[in-house]
Amino acid sequence: MLVVTAVMLVGMIAMLGLVMGSGVVHSSRRHAQRAADAAAQAGARQLLAGTNSTQRAKAQAAALYYASLNGANTNNVLIEIPPAASSGSAFAGSNKFIRVEVALPTPIGLMRLFTNRSLANVRASATGGAPLTAYTVTVVTLGEGRGMFSTGGTATLDTGTGAIRVNSSHPQAVVIGGTSYVHTSNMGIVGGYSGTIDGSVTTGTPLFPDPFADKSWPKLSDYRRSPDSGGNAMHPDTLHITSSAPVTLRPGIYYGGIRITGSGPVTLLPGTYIMAGGGLEITGSASLTGIDVFIYNTNDPTHPTGDGDYGEIRLEGTGDISLQAPTKTADSTYYGFSIVNDPLNNEDVRIRGTATGYFGVVYARNSLITLIGNGTFGGLEVVSRALQVQGNGTFGVMDPERIPDAGWKAVLVE
Numbered sequence: 025m026l027v028v029t030a031v032m033l034v035g036m037i038a039m040l041g042l043v044m045g046s047g048v049v050h051s052s053r054r055h056a057q058r059a060a061d062a063a064a065q066a067g068a069r070q071l072l073a074g075t076n077s078t079q080r081a082k083a084q085a086a087a088l089y090y091a092s093l094n095g096a097n098t099n100n101v102l103i104e105i106p107p108a109a110s111s112g113s114a115f116a117g118s119n120k121f122i123r124v125e126v127a128l129p130t131p132i133g134l135m136r137l138f139t140n141r142s143l144a145n146v147r148a149s150a151t152g153g154a155p156l157t158a159y160t161v162t163v164v165t166l167g168e169g170r171g172m173f174s175t176g177g178t179a180t181l182d183t184g185t186g187a188i189r190v191n192s193s194h195p196q197a198v199v200i201g202g203t204s205y206v207h208t209s210n211m212g213i214v215g216g217y218s219g220t221i222d223g224s225v226t227t228g229t230p231l232f233p234d235p236f237a238d239k240s241w242p243k244l245s246d247y248r249r250s251p252d253s254g255g256n257a258m259h260p261d262t263l264h265i266t267s268s269a270p271v272t273l274r275p276g277i278y279y280g281g282i283r284i285t286g287s288g289p290v291t292l293l294p295g296t297y298i299m300a301g302g303g304l305e306i307t308g309s310a311s312l313t314g315i316d317v318f319i320y321n322t323n324d325p326t327h328p329t330g331d332g333d334y335g336e337i338r339l340e341g342t343g344d345i346s347l348q349a350p351t352k353t354a355d356s357t358y359y360g361f362s363i364v365n366d367p368l369n370n371e372d373v374r375i376r377g378t379a380t381g382y383f384g385v386v387y388a389r390n391s392l393i394t395l396i397g398n399g400t401f402g403g404l405e406v407v408s409r410a411l412q413v414q415g416n417g418t419f420g421v422m423d424p425e426r427i428p429d430a431g432w433k434a435v436l437v438e
Contacts (some may be wrong), residue, residue, distance in 0.1 A: 052130040056148035059094035060126045061436060063087040063101065067122035068152030068434035071105075072233035075119035080105045087124050100127040100145075113151050113438060120238070121153030121437065151438035154233075162186025162208075162419055166234055166389055167409035170194045175204035175219075175413040181395070182418045183208040186405075189232040190214065204413070235407065235430035236387055241364060242298055242320050250276030250297070260324045260332035262302045265290060265310070275317075278302070279324050280331035284341065286310050292317045292347075294354060300324040303335020303371065311343035316354035319347075322366035337363055337373040337388075340396065345376070349384025351425040360384055360428030362404070365391050373408070377401055377417040383426045 067087035073079055084103050091101045107113035107123035115121040127145045162183040165172040172192040175181060179202075188211040190197050200206055200219025207222040212229040244257075252273050255261030260280035265271055268288045275295025281302020284290055292314030301324040306312055324332030339345055349362040358364075362384030365373060370390040375382070377395065381402020386393065393408040395401065397415040403422035 052128050052146040053148055055095060056126045056128045056146055057150070059091045059096040059101075059128075060124045060148045060150040062094050063091040063096075063103075063124040063126070064122055064150035064152035064436060065434060066090040067103070067105070067124065068154065068436075069230075071120055071122060072154055072434050073231070074237060080119065083122055087122060091124065091126060096126045096128065100129070101125070102127075107151055111149075115151055115153060115437060118153070121151055123149060123151045123438075125149040149438075150436055152434060152436050154434055155437055161189055161232075161235075162405055163188040163411060164232055164235070164407045165190050165192065165409065165411050166407070168192050168194070169410075170196045171199040171412075172197050172410045174199040174201065174411070175206060176201040177204060177414070178202060178416075179204040179413045180416045181206050181413045184419055185209045186419055186422075187211070189229075191231050206413075234389060236385075236389075236428075239430075241366065242296060242322075242358075244277060244298065244300060244322075244325065247296065247298055248276050250274050250278055252276075253278045253280070254282075255279040255331065257300070257324060257326040260301045260327050260330065262331050266308075273297075281305075281321075281335050284308055284310050284312065287343075289313065289343075294350070296320065296355070296358065298322065299335065301328070301330075301332035301335060303337055305336065305338040306341035306343075306345070307338065309342045312339070312341070312345045312347070314346070315348045316350040317347060318350055318355060318358045318361050319363045320366070321364065321369060321371075323369070334366070334369040334371050336371040337365070337375075339375050341376070345378045345382070347382050347384070348423070349426045358428075360426050362386055364388070370409075375401070375404075377415055383423045385428055 067083035070083035070086050087103050088098050092098055102125040104123040106118050107116045109116045113123055127147050130144050130146045173190045188208045190213045193215040195216040196218050197213050197215035198217035210224040213227045216227050254263035256279050262280040263282045265284045266286040270289050272291045274293050275297050277298045277300050279300045281299040282304050284306045285308040287309045289311045294316035297319045299321045323334045347362050350359045352359040363386045365388035367389055373388050373391055373393045376397035377399030381400040383403040385405045388408045390409050392410045394412045395417050400418050
């Protein structure tokens with residue numbers, strides 16, 4: 025009887041040890057997961073600002089800091105940027121993602137009666153980053169200083185349900201001057217603002233990442249000169265259209281850019297238009313139409329002076345302008361982009377509101393974009409150094425087929 029009792033007692037102790045040990049391990053695993061999640065999210069937010077060695081080091085430091093805040097010993101934290109192939113992560117090899125693994129040494133209590141170990145290493149992992157998702161913020165200004173978003177006089181701007189983000193930390197990063205009026209669903213400002221804004225406004229927000237900082241833009245070597253170009257690589261010459269008759273232009277490289285001062289309608293056939301110097305200017309009464317069109321404004325690297333130098337984008341004519349960015353079906357690389365200034369090009373972009381409007385993103389990270397005239401900007405999204413509003417413009421609903429993907433939100437992905 026004593027033997028049976030002893031055997032039963034051993035079994036009961038074993039069961040009790042298993043239950044207690046399992047509870048401790050389960051609690052420790054939740055603890056480790058919280059630490060891994062917090063660390064991966066903190067690191068991912070740093071990677072939004074870039075993926076160079078400096079930014080990766082900042083991401084690692086942030087991850088370690090948040091892991092320690094959640095009770096992890098940093099000696100037991102593994103950080104991978106990018107996630108290693110051996111990790112099994114779906115994002116292995118991508119510097120836009122950070123994988124964090126946390127190990128918590130956990131006492132196993134009564135279970136040690138049945139093993140020679142007193143601790144179990146409980147592990148948890150998390151992967152964070154910025155997966156490509158549809159980019160849906162209407163206006164972002166990236167520059168630093170006063171008035172990075174500004175309106176004056178009697179100008180009005182209505183972004184409808186679209187949001188505005190201003191990265192300047194200046195106390196007057198946003199200046200709403202005169203009797204001008206701005207309506208937006210919400211505006212986030214790193215610094216402060218002056219004037220009246222119709223909509224929800226939050227100051228002191230974190231920096232909003234440049235959503236297209238890691239995007240690769242066209243290389244001239246991958247494209248051919250348009251048959252309609254005014255010049256060539258060695259001799260850039262602006263194509264000047266003065267005709268009152270209809271003109272149709274074909275995609276390709278325009279060495280010296282395009283200038284339209286005539287009154288006849290101009291049609292851009294679908295494709296990529298590269299302004300290799302000279303920019304694009306419309307000052308006449310001609311209408312301009314382009315569907316599934318992407319315009320890239322750079323210089324002529326072979327002859328970067330005169331007509332080959334960086335030029336402005338000036339869509340200021342009195343005729344109707346209707347430009348629609350490519351859909352994903354039309355261009356799987358640059359879908360959603362209407363006009364892009366080469367990041368090295370700091371020349372201005374001036375866009376007049378029209379009866380028809382625009383659809384797609386205008387991206388000019390180092391340039392001032394000015395919205396002028398009265399009319400609609402359609403489904404337009406703007407990312408620039410600074411934005412000025414001088415007319416009365418309204419943003420419409422974005423075309424879901426013409427919204428580019430961007431890594432602009434730091435989230436946990438695994």
